[in-house]
Amino acid sequence: MENHALELVDFDFDRDMDDVLAMWKEVGWCDEERTEPFVREFFQANDGRSVVARLNGRAESVAHRSLGSIKYGADRELSAGAITAVTTSRIGRRLRGASRLTARSVATLGGEGCAIALLGMFEQGFYDRFGFGVGPYEHVVRVSPGSLRVPCEYRTPERFDFENHSEELYEAVVRRHRGHGGLLIGGERAARTIVMLDQQSSVYGYRTDGVLSHWIAVEHQGEHGPDNVIAWAYETPAQCLELLRLCQEWSDQTDVIRFTEPVWLQAQDFIDAPGTNRRRTHGSKASVSTEAFAWWQIRILDLAACVRPMVAVEDPFDVVVDLSDPIGSHLVDSGYDGSWEPLTGLWRLSFSESHSAERLPDGSEAADLTTSVNALSRWWLGVLPASALAAVGQMDGDPAIFERLDLLTAHLPRPQPGWDF
Numbered sequence: 001m002e003n004h005a006l007e008l009v010d011f012d013f014d015r016d017m018d019d020v021l022a023m024w025k026e027v028g029w030c031d032e033e034r035t036e037p038f039v040r041e042f043f044q045a046n047d048g049r050s051v052v053a054r055l056n057g058r059a060e061s062v063a064h065r066s067l068g069s070i071k072y073g074a075d076r077e078l079s080a081g082a083i084t085a086v087t088t089s090r091i092g093r094r095l096r097g098a099s100r101l102t103a104r105s106v107a108t109l110g111g112e113g114c115a116i117a118l119l120g121m122f123e124q125g126f127y128d129r130f131g132f133g134v135g136p137y138e139h140v141v142r143v144s145p146g147s148l149r150v151p152c153e154y155r156t157p158e159r160f161d162f163e164n165h166s167e168e169l170y171e172a173v174v175r176r177h178r179g180h181g182g183l184l185i186g187g188e189r190a191a192r193t194i195v196m197l198d199q200q201s202s203v204y205g206y207r208t209d210g211v212l213s214h215w216i217a218v219e220h221q222g223e224h225g226p227d228n229v230i231a232w233a234y235e236t237p238a239q240c241l242e243l244l245r246l247c248q249e250w251s252d253q254t255d256v257i258r259f260t261e262p263v264w265l266q267a268q269d270f271i272d273a274p275g276t277n278r279r280r281t282h283g284s285k286a287s288v289s290t291e292a293f294a295w296w297q298i299r300i301l302d303l304a305a306c307v308r309p310m311v312a313v314e315d316p317f318d319v320v321v322d323l324s325d326p327i328g329s330h331l332v333d334s335g336y337d338g339s340w341e342p343l344t345g346l347w348r349l350s351f352s353e354s355h356s357a358e359r360l361p362d363g364s365e366a367a368d369l370t371t372s373v374n375a376l377s378r379w380w381l382g383v384l385p386a387s388a389l390a391a392v393g394q395m396d397g398d399p400a401i402f403e404r405l406d407l408l409t410a411h412l413p414r415p416q417p418g419w420d421f
């Protein structure tokens with residue numbers, strides 16, 4: 001008689017790696033010939049920060065997590081953790097494996113000192129159950145290189161690759177321009193495997209004063225594309241334009257190139273006849289357009305650490321928040337035995353020149369604001385203002401509170417990690 005009870009334990013490379021590979025093949029994330037070595041390296045690179053759910057002696061569910069940091073506002077840096085892969089085999093589905101492993105990994109990131117956690121979602125809703133709120137839209141531009149008009153001179157690039165230049169490429173990732181929400185996660189080996197795992201890419205770059213300063217990793221599909229920009233790093237806007245100018249140069253071969261638009265620019269400014277080209281190519285393989293989609297989510301793990309870097313206010317005020325955090329029920333039977341606790345409860349957030357968050361005993365004060373950690377996280381990062389979250393029912397309280405909360409995030413640009421994770 002088979003036992004359907006999962007055993008949730010830390011990942012052991014020698015014991016679990018082959019099961020994880022089988023699982024990844026089953027969900028279509030790995031093929032034997034090319035990507036298998038990188039999947040192995042991906043699990044080695046996170047210093048054992050993975051957990052598995054075992055069923056009848058095999059790992060049937062796995063969650064992989066990574067540590068890093070995120071830029072808040074113009075110049076503050078907060079510790080961040082990411083859930084960098086969650087998978088359940090087709091044998092292990094609907095046993096709460098993925099849910100409990102995700103909850104345990106999120107709680108562990110909290111215990112490891114991360115102020116926030118992030119992840120990429122396969123669908124909206126699943127990760128809401130662990131307190132995650134959806135990030136803003138990312139714009140994905142599909143353009144014919146021939147219609148790009150990037151205002152900068154073309155220079156011949158150098159060829160790089162992650163087999164031989166991993167250190168240099170990663171140093172450029174660390175030094176790269178990161179705006180609000182800019183993410184640095186996982187370290188050199190993880191960056192290498194993330195770029196090499198999904199697609200067969202070519203890397204082109206430029207040096208400044210002898211040092212690799214900006215590069216672009218492009219997946220070429222056949223002779224005419226579409227080409228996908230799967231990662232890039234640059235220190236200045238001018239360097240980003242030089243990379244786009246490089247893409248423009250491929251127009252004699254590539255029909256379409258696809259990239260995520262950096263928040264600080266509007267790529268359409270450099271596209272010739274964007275309206276005509278969009279209409280003319282609609283529905284074809286070489287269609288050009290800009291699509292918006294929100295694919296990543298964030299949640300606060302350490303409320304005090306998150307409010308501290310927010311902009312100072314002239315008129316000090318307090319908000320008593322009745323906060324719900326849905327992660328708690330998924331930690332039951334997850335094997336998590338650390339000290340991080342879900343944020344459910346009453347909190348006093350105090351805003352002045354500096355800010356603080358203090359847990360209050362349940363029922364000790366009347367709440368000014370009732371909300372979830374999902375919505376609070378979206379407000380904090382500047383995804384939506386508090387007044388908008390209230391309008392759609394994700395926050396409840398006195399309208400005067402929302403006016404004040406809106407001021408705390410109004411100056412923030414649209415957050416963007418700038419790196420797939």
Ligand SMILES: CC(C)(COP(=O)(O)OP(=O)(O)OC[C@H]1O[C@@H](n2cnc3c(N)ncnc32)[C@H](O)[C@@H]1OP(=O)(O)O)[C@@H](O)C(=O)NCCC(=O)NCCS
Pocket residue numbers: 027061085086087088089092093094095096097098099100120121122123124125126127
């Ligand atoms: C997604 C996946 C990890 C789920 O694994 P699982 O172990 O079967 O999931 P669990 O048993 O923990 O959770 C299932 C629950 O999630 C719920 N759920 C699934 N999708 C949901 C959604 N979009 N919104 C809300 N709830 C959702 C189910 O209804 C179910 O709830 P129930 O237990 O109350 O019935 C698995 O299907 C998988 O590996 N898919 C392929 C790879 C993938 O997409 N991974 C995620 C990458 S971000």
